[in-house]
Amino acid sequence: MTIISLSEILGNALILLFLVGIPLYGYFRKVPVYDAFVEGAKEGFPTFIRIIPYMIAMLVAIGMLRASGAFDLLNHALSPLLTKIGIPAEIIPIALLRPFSASAANAIVADLLHTQGGNSFISHLAVIVSSTTDTTFYLIALYFGAAGIRKNRHAIPASVMVDIVGILSAIWITQWLLQ
């Protein structure tokens, strides 16, 4: 059995365990499962209405910034410094984009996988770097939007610092273990 199908089977099994296992357990605990499901699912749409303005605000600003070529400029400006601390040039755009846009970072990762092959060190590093961080700015907009938070306090600096630690440790630990 190949790794792809194994991880796929595992992932599907987990989802089904939650999706069918929980109602099954509920049924045996005499929960009216259908009614309970509908009661919970009703919260879905009001959440949509709450988050949509925040998501449009954040994603439009990120989209404009990407289209302007700002990330390419930043990449050029930072790469001499970043290659000095051991970050390979191919990884820099992934690290810069990942907190803003998962799809943009994934596109670069896919391109690296395509050109360098899945067996190369750089491809291993690329997928690790993009999985150790989350789309921080999108998450903050989404989560705070859902709760109606307008003063973020230290949420942004804390999350950005965590991203930096995550990316740097991913690069250094991977170089140490796999290179």
Next chain:
Amino acid sequence: MLNFIWLFMMVMSVIIGLITGKIPEVVLAVTDSAKFAFTLALGLTGVMALWLGIMKIAEHAGLINLLTKALKPLLLWLFPDVPANHPAMGAIAMNMAANILGLSNAATPFGLRAMAELEKLNPYPGVATNTMCTFLALHSSNLQLVPATAIALLAATGALHPTDIIMPFVLSSLCAVIAAIVISKILERLSRFKPVEISASEETVS
């Protein structure tokens, strides 16, 4: 802070767009991203309704209670401001469990629920609490047991040992988790991040 960051991002994209000559792309990105945000949120809504429904069953069946009880020492240590049996704890526990198992589609609805529940406990409505900031910082560290997508991607493009990445991945995620806890506990004590009630003048602006 988002007021400034948001404006900065838009002004910068116009200035940089003028320099790089990419103004048409910037303008195009406005409508494209707005549409994309809407479809993304709409797609999220379906999945969200589904998992919120499942969560309600789990709640009625007592499963959330079991999970929260199992994670209680950890949760109380991480989020000392939340009462142990508050619904927010249940949602946080479900979010963490889903994230660690790699079910990010399920994790988001639980996370949004957790934030809404945390807001009910908030002494200063509209101002982020320490718990919210720690929770978000932890979220940024993206801890998973097995990075299934990454392994599948490598395997699909010809890696001989794609599972090699598990070790460095888990170690660097742990570094990020430790950083998330330490950084948010330090920053929440700084006076410049002290929670202050939203003043009347700001209220009218919003």
